[in-house]
Amino acid sequence: MAQEATASLPIATNYLGIGLVVIGAGYGIGKLAASALESMARQPEVAGNIQTAMIIAAALIEGFTFFALLLCWIA
Amino acid sequence: MAQEATASLPIATNYLGIGLVVIGAGYGIGKLAASALESMARQPEVAGNIQTAMIIAAALIEGFTFFALLLCWIA
């Protein structure tokens, strides 16, 4: 009778993992987007080019972020 | 009778996860928006372009933030 009760004793760390994942991804995208926006103001004539590169780099971070969030959910 | 009681013994960490998620997302959007606003003041003639790129980058962070918050709720 006791094993269903004690089966939930360990700390559920997946929520902490979700939080750490968002801290990492938010820092990364925030840092690169900040540089992209400052660069667009410094060289307005290549703003389109910088925006494309910003989306490419942000999509790379976005990719493993969603994969990591899914792993925190299904693992 | 005891297993319903002890089933709630571990620390509920999903609230901590929610907090860490908002710290990450708030840092990211705050950093990129700060750079966007400073850039709009430095080059007012490309303010519309910078605002568009700011919303794109912020929406990327916004996306996985809501997904992470939902995971903290339903997981």
Next chain:
Amino acid sequence: MAQEATASLPIATNYLGIGLVVIGAGYGIGKLAASALESMARQPEVAGNIQTAMIIAAALIEGFTFFALLLCWIA
């Protein structure tokens, strides 16, 4: 009789989660608003434009902050 007593044994972490949520959102909005106010002083003629962008970015942070606070309440 014992299960109502032990049911409140774990640490109530939702208050900590609420605190972390406000730390993240307060940092984010504080950082971007600080840059906005400095930029409005540097370029007073685009103050209206900067204020609009500041409200957009702050509203993005405001959105998931309220959602996270609600989750800390009802979850």
Next chain:
Amino acid sequence: MAQEATASLPIATNYLGIGLVVIGAGYGIGKLAASALESMARQPEVAGNIQTAMIIAAALIEGFTFFALLLCWIA
């Protein structure tokens, strides 16, 4: 009877590992992409060359990130 219950006693640290992995990868890609975007604004005529090198370096980080996330899942 007791060993199935106590078998889940240790803290599940793989979620914490997933979070740390994303913090590392997000910091790395965010830092190099920030430098890439600033460099594209400083020398717009080699923007294509810098974008290629940015994707190469980001792909190197992306590679072991997904490998580490898979290890956190299957290990």
Next chain:
Amino acid sequence: MAQEATASLPIATNYLGIGLVVIGAGYGIGKLAASALESMARQPEVAGNIQTAMIIAAALIEGFTFFALLLCWIA
């Protein structure tokens, strides 16, 4: 009967090791790639040379990263 149960009591720290490995490798490759990309913008005529050196240095970090991840898996 009890020794199979207590055999799984210690915290599984290999996941934390995987996370720390990626933090170290992500920081290293991110930092060197950032310097490489900035250098390519400062001296565009040696961009190919810098890119080759960047890949060599990143591959050195990549090498022990995969070896360390494998050790976290099979150890």
